[in-house]
Amino acid sequence: TSPRASLSNTPYLFWGDSKTTQNNQGYPDTDIHADSSIIAAIRDTYEIKAMTRLVSNLPSNMPSLGILDGSLSQCRTTSQNSRIQNILLTDYLEALEELKELASTKNLVIVSYISAPATKESINALRIDSCPFSEPKCKEHCSDLPALSRPCDIVAKVRDRDVFQSLLKEGQRSALFNTRSTTMDHYGSHTVSYFYMKTKDEIVRIEIPNWSTSSLDLAHNLVWNQINLGTGYPVALHEAHEQAVIRSSDRNSFWRIIDNMDGNNLIDQGLSRKNIAKKRRKV
Numbered sequence: 213t214s215p216r217a218s219l220s221n222t223p224y225l226f227w228g229d230s231k232t233t234q235n236n237q238g239y240p241d242t243d244i245h246a247d248s249s250i251i252a253a254i255r256d257t258y259e260i261k262a263m264t265r266l267v268s269n270l271p272s273n274m275p276s277l278g279i280l281d282g283s284l285s286q287c288r289t290t291s292q293n294s295r296i297q298n299i300l301l302t303d304y305l306e307a308l309e310e311l312k313e314l315a316s317t318k319n320l321v322i323v324s325y326i327s328a329p330a331t332k333e334s335i336n337a338l339r340i341d342s343c344p345f346s347e348p349k350c351k352e353h354c355s356d357l358p359a360l361s362r363p364c365d366i367v368a369k370v371r372d373r374d375v376f377q378s379l380l381k382e383g384q385r386s387a388l389f390n391t392r393s394t395t396m397d398h399y400g401s402h403t404v405s406y407f408y409m410k411t412k413d414e415i416v417r418i419e420i421p422n423w424s425t426s427s428l429d430l431a432h433n434l435v436w437n438q439i440n441l442g443t444g445y446p447v448a449l450h451e452a453h454e455q456a457v458i459r460s461s462d463r464n465s466f467w468r469i470i471d472n473m474d475g476n477n478l479i480d481q482g483l484s485r486k487n488i489a490k491k492r493r494k495v
Contacts, residue, residue: 221455224258244296253300256286260307263322267314277434278315280324281449284404284419285395301398308402312423321427322420323435325446329417333406334372334389339364372408373415380410385418385432388425409435413444 226232232246246254263278270276286304315322342364345353354362376386386408396403406419409432420431438446 217451219451219455222262250296250300253286253304257304257307260304260311264307264311264314267311267318267320270318270320272318274319275430275434276318276320277431277438278320278322279435279438279446279448281452282324282326284324284421285391285393305399305402308421312401312421315424321431321434322424323431324419325435325449326417326419327445328414329371329373331372331417332370333391335367335370335375338367342366372417376408376410376415380408380415382410382412383436385409388428411439411444
């Protein structure tokens with residue numbers, strides 16, 4: 213009855229060794245610096261926290277959809293340090309728990325949206341049917357065979373979306389599947405389920421935490437509505453991407469601030485002369 217949108221973004225700056233470096237336990241002579249995968253994991257947690265703040269302002273009786281971009285499982289970190297992984301996962305699950313508690317007081321469903329998914333979780337079930345052994349003991353029967361030469365590898369190059377492209381009609385969804393990924397071992401009630409939906413142009417994967425699966429029809433209807441409003445892609449995610457774009461003017465402003473904070477001594481920040489030349493005008 214009163215359509216409106218609130219569009220904004222919130223940048224965070226992690227500055228200094230205490231914010232960007234962790235001690236590597238067992239190897240005191242080396243430190244672990246935040247790489248792109250660690251930054252992505254931290255961003256995942258901040259996005260869940262931002263969702264929680266948005267949800268807190270929703271009327272309790274209004275059917276609502278919280279939609280995130282990408283997978284709900286946090287499996288991006290490349291760090292081999294278990295302590296770092298545990299810290300990142302703990303923070304992420306705590307953020308999800310807070311969102312879960314708040315969602316229980318609302319008519320709300322939380323999902324994540326994956327465009328053109330490359331996953332094979334559902335299709336891998338067909339490996340059982342193509343196994344020639346009475347019991348599918350992979351390590352016992354096929355561990356010595358080279359890649360793509362096992363009997364069940366007949367489905368190896370097929371993706372879930374390839375199958376559902378022919379099975380579903382536009383607007384339809386598949387059955388709900390539980391993910392069997394080992395990354396879910398510590399997720400508890402936040403274990404992820406998923407279904408596939410056919411849009412006009414593609415098959416998409418919709419992930420949903422187990423505590424939100426009771427509202428499956430609501431999730432389906434509101435995601436489908438978003439897709440149609442966005443001409444093939446959820447309009448909320450499209451607008452969020454627009455807000456998240458870091459433009460050249462933003463980058464230039466950022467480096468000017470850093471330059472001023474650092475007393476015009478960017479070399480100490482580990483930048484090459486090439487990078488410094490790019491960031492400063494000659495004339």
